[in-house]
Amino acid sequence: MPLYKTITPNSQTTVKIWKISESYNELMQSITLNPKSLERVLGMKSEMHQRGFLSVRKLLAELGYSDSDLFYDDNGKPHLKDGKQISITHSFNFSAIIVSNLIVGIDVEKQRDKITIIAHKFIEYEFDYLNENDTDYIKKLTAIWCVKESLYKLYATPGLSFKKHCLVIPFNIADDETLAWIDYEGEKHRYNIQFLEFEGFTCAYAIA
Known part of the structure; x- marks a missing residue:
């Protein structure tokens, strides 16, 4: 069964990760989509994106929700119709959701060397403690991206910049957690971030 992992960070929050091993047709046959979602998935040019979209609906079902919710x-x-908070992510053959009574954000990314090319676009403060010769350099860059993406989804404020407004304090990959700040238009917010690695991927999630 492709449900890969379930995490319960607290009594109000559940994280579920799906390993996408099914074909597009297998996924389509196993779920019911509302007309708007069906139009959206049929319009996607990439089968990988289609499978990611559909696997998220499988994760919703694991928590008792349908696409219509x-x-x-x-x-x-x-958003979920029952008022609970939700965040969604997928990357290549993994997808994940976090559902909570609290405001949340989640991101999954594949660890790839090419992240070094765009690091300057989302990192500023963090360069002070990063070392390109560190054996965990790619993993740390990926973790920082995931942390900032999860914060961006949680904060949901147009104009928020990964580079300017989101700061991740020094951390070790083995710690599986870090602290991060959003400093935006005179307001500062501190977040405890959890992250994990699996099969060459990184997942981070933020809970307000």
Whole structure:
């Protein structure tokens, strides 16, 4: 069964990760989509994106939700009709969701060397403690991206910059956690971040 992992960070929050091993047709046959979602998935040019989209619906079902329970606001942030908070992510052959009574954000990314090429676009303060010769350099860059992406999804404020407004304090990959700050327009918010690695991927999630 492709349900890869379930994490319960606290009594109000559940994280579920799916390993996408099914074909597009297998996924399509196993779920029911509302007309808007069906139009959206049929319009996707990449089968990988289609499978990611559909696997998220499988994760929803694991928590007792259907596709019709999910909707998006004008900023593209997902919501559940019962009022619980949700964040969604998928990357290559993994997808994940976090559902909580608290405000949350989650991201999964594949660890790839090419992240070094774009590091300057999302990192500023963190370069002070990063070392390119560190054997964990790629993993740390990926973790920082995941942390900032999860914060971006949680904060859901247009204009928020990964580089300027999101700061990740020094951490070790083995710690599986770190602290991060959002410093935006005079307001500062501190977050405890959890992250994990599996099969060459990194997942981070933030809970307000």
